Amino acid sequence: MLERLPDVVNARGTHVTVPMQGSGTFAVEAMLTTFVPRTGKVLLLVNGAYGQRAKRICLVAGRRIEVHETAEDTPPDLAEIERVLKADPAITHVFTVHCETTSGILNPIAEIGALVERYGRRLLIDAMSAFGALPLDATKTKFDAVAASSNKCIEGVPGLGFVICREPALAETQGNATTLVLDLYDQWQGLAKTGQYRFTPPIHVIVSFHQALAEFWAEGGQPGRGRRYAENCQVLIDGMRELGFRTLLPDRLQAPIIVTFHMPKDAKFVFQSFYDSLKERGYVIYPGKLTVADSFRIGCIGRLNADHMRGVLAAIAQVLSELGVKSLRSAA
Numbered sequence: 001m002l003e004r005l006p007d008v009v010n011a012r013g014t015h016v017t018v019p020m021q022g023s024g025t026f027a028v029e030a031m032l033t034t035f036v037p038r039t040g041k042v043l044l045l046v047n048g049a050y051g052q053r054a055k056r057i058c059l060v061a062g063r064r065i066e067v068h069e070t071a072e073d074t075p076p077d078l079a080e081i082e083r084v085l086k087a088d089p090a091i092t093h094v095f096t097v098h099c100e101t102t103s104g105i106l107n108p109i110a111e112i113g114a115l116v117e118r119y120g121r122r123l124l125i126d127a128m129s130a131f132g133a134l135p136l137d138a139t140k141t142k143f144d145a146v147a148a149s150s151n152k153c154i155e156g157v158p159g160l161g162f163v164i165c166r167e168p169a170l171a172e173t174q175g176n177a178t179t180l181v182l183d184l185y186d187q188w189q190g191l192a193k194t195g196q197y198r199f200t201p202p203i204h205v206i207v208s209f210h211q212a213l214a215e216f217w218a219e220g221g222q223p224g225r226g227r228r229y230a231e232n233c234q235v236l237i238d239g240m241r242e243l244g245f246r247t248l249l250p251d252r253l254q255a256p257i258i259v260t261f262h263m264p265k266d267a268k269f270v271f272q273s274f275y276d277s278l279k280e281r282g283y284v285i286y287p288g289k290l291t292v293a294d295s296f297r298i299g300c301i302g303r304l305n306a307d308h309m310r311g312v313l314a315a316i317a318q319v320l321s322e323l324g325v326k327s328l329r330s331a332a
Contacts, residue, residue, distance in 0.1 A: 002208055003015060004189075008222055010227050011138035016170065018188045020161045020212065021201055024128040024149035027161025028054060030182040031097065031124055032145045033061045035169065036174045040092040042124070043068060043084060045076040045112065048102030051128055054095055061178045072103045072292050073248055076110055082153060085119040093122045093144075099255040100128035103248055103290060104297065106134070106225045106255035114143035122169065128152055129257050132216060133226045133301065144169040150205060152300055153225060153257075156212035159205035228292055230256040232300040232309050239313035240298075243320065244328025248293055258286070263294040271296065277319040283312045 001289060002017040011014075020027045030285040032054060036042045041064040044055050051069070058065045066084060070076055076096065085091060094116045109125065117158055118125040127136065127194050131148035146164045150156035163184055170188060177183035181199065190198045233256035237247060250259035263271060269289070275296075279284060286297035298312065320328070 001213060002162075002236065003214075004217075004239065005012065005162065007011040007138045007293045009164060011164060011166075012313060014166060015138060015164050016182045016188065018163050018165055018170070018186070018191070019197075019201075020182065020187060021159070021163055021199065023052065023151070024161050026182065027059075027147040027149060027163050028126050028128070029057045029144045030161070030177075030184050031126075031163045032057050032063070032329075033179065033182060034173050034177045035122065035124055035145055035165075035183040036063050036093050037173075038062065038178070040064070041066065041088075041090045041164055043081070043088075043092040043093065043121075045096040045107070046070070047074060047076065047105065047107070048097065048100035050097045050100055050102065050128070052097075059227050064090070067303050068247055072100070072290050073105065073253075074261065075107050075253060076112065076114060078108065078233070081112065081115055082119075085115065086119060088140065091121060093124055095126070096118050096126045098125055098127040098136065099134060099257050101129045101258050101297075104258040105249055105253050109136060110141050112253065113143065117142045118273050127171050129301075133229050134255065135222060135226070138166075150209040150212065153229070154209070154212050154216055155211040155301075155303055157205055157328070158320055158327050159198075161208055161229075184230070187252060192229045226256070228305060229300050231306050232256065232304055235306045235309040236298060236300060236313070239309070240316070243313070243317060248290070248295055258299045258301070260290065260293075260295050260297045263296060264328045266325050266328060269320075269328075270323065274319055275324060277322060278315055281318075283315055 005017045006012045006015045018311055020030045042067045046067055046069040083294055097105055113256050125143050125146045127146045127148045129152050132153035144166050151158040151161040173185045246262045
């Protein structure tokens, strides 16, 4: 299982997989606090809750940071990133989120990676909501580490994170970690020497992960999984627009992972009633957590296909009718 995971990002032979018990955030914190040395400095590219979480991790761990923050519906400014990298030679690492699920925005990983490589820095990627669905090629986008987890696009159950690490970079990290449990170097060495986790692993999650990966490869790996999610996303967006809803993001920035929709302005549209009525029909959606817009989100990933998307669209149409919302186009 561990040997084949780098294949997802075309990294076999150059990168190794280090599993980390816990949620995806455990893996992200392990990555940041292992790869960024205590004398290092990390440029954090923030445009949502997961970038903010990385910022908090670094502050708690005592790592020096520089923050480039844009709005939740706006990708990082490449010109500004270049300016910061030129101006501050103390920056050793750059952290970014591949798909920021706060809004569903797809950040420009290839372009960010090119800048990081050009200026001789190290790239760390939170790929929780992208790994296995969105393309990432280690031979084209040079990264030291990518953090992901057993759930999300791999469709296992939560409880196991992992970090795909460039092996020479990982070998340099001994002594960097500020915690015992989240030390990727020590975890890597322990597995190599004993074949065992240092601390109790979630066996049931690992068994589930094995099965999820078998199904992932049977579907065609990243290209196959990505195609299904892309179809789900397109069916959802087309249907919601037909109903009169507006997407937060333009199509060029939308990742096929989760879609954010503006909350309608029609006075008859009461979100809690909308949410509860959908839940009664078997569909649970995400309330919005954005600062830039009053919104809600609908996911496209998991064991779902286009028929499931059509099902939720039909349910939404029924609920709008029950609420007495005649047309969202005039209210949008």
